[in-house]
Amino acid sequence: MIDETDMQHLRRCVALAEEALEAGDEPFGSVLVGADGTVLAEDHNRVAGGDSTRHPEFALARWAAEHLTPEQRAAATVYTSGEHCPMCAAAHGWVGLGRIVYASSAAQFVGWLEEFGTPPPPVRPLPIREVVPGLEVEGPVPGLDQQVRELHRRKYAA
Numbered sequence: 001m002i003d004e005t006d007m008q009h010l011r012r013c014v015a016l017a018e019e020a021l022e023a024g025d026e027p028f029g030s031v032l033v034g035a036d037g038t039v040l041a042e043d044h045n046r047v048a049g050g051d052s053t054r055h056p057e058f059a060l061a062r063w064a065a066e067h068l069t070p071e072q073r074a075a076a077t078v079y080t081s082g083e084h085c086p087m088c089a090a091a092h093g094w095v096g097l098g099r100i101v102y103a104s105s106a107a108q109f110v111g112w113l114e115e116f117g118t119p120p121p122p123v124r125p126l127p128i129r130e131v132v133p134g135l136e137v138e139g140p141v142p143g144l145d146q147q148v149r150e151l152h153r154r155k156y157a158a
Ligand SMILES: [Zn+2]
Pocket: 055, 057, 058, 084, 085, 086, 087, 088, 089
C-alpha cells in the first residue's frame, strides 16, 4: 500500500533522475529512508564516466552496509524511480535492506527502450522478487511511471 509519504519519496527519486539526465547521465534516482522516516541517503545514476555499475540502488546498499546495523537496514525502505536491476537487487538482498518501492518497473523500461528503438540492456531485467524472494516490493505507480517514461524518452529517443 503506497501512501502520501511514499509518494513524496518517489517524487524525490524522479527529481534525482531528472538531475542525472540534466548532468548527461541516465535518468535513475533513489532514496534510502530509515524506519523513523528520516532520509538517510540519496543518489542518482553516475555511469556517464564509463563505469556502468554506478547505479544509485547499488550505492545506497553500500552506504547502508557501512553506516547501518543489520536491524536498521532491515527496517529501512529504498525508493527508486525505476525497479532495481538484478545487480542492485542482489546488493540490496546481500546487505539485508527492507522494503522497496519503485515508480516504474523494469518490464516497462525494457518496453520503452524497444519503443524508442534503443538496444536492450546487457543484463536481463529480472523482477526484484525473482532475485530476492520474500522482499516487500511495491510499484509501478500510475502517473509517476509516465513521468519516468518521459525522462527516458528525452534520454533515449532519437
Ligand atoms: Zn542497478
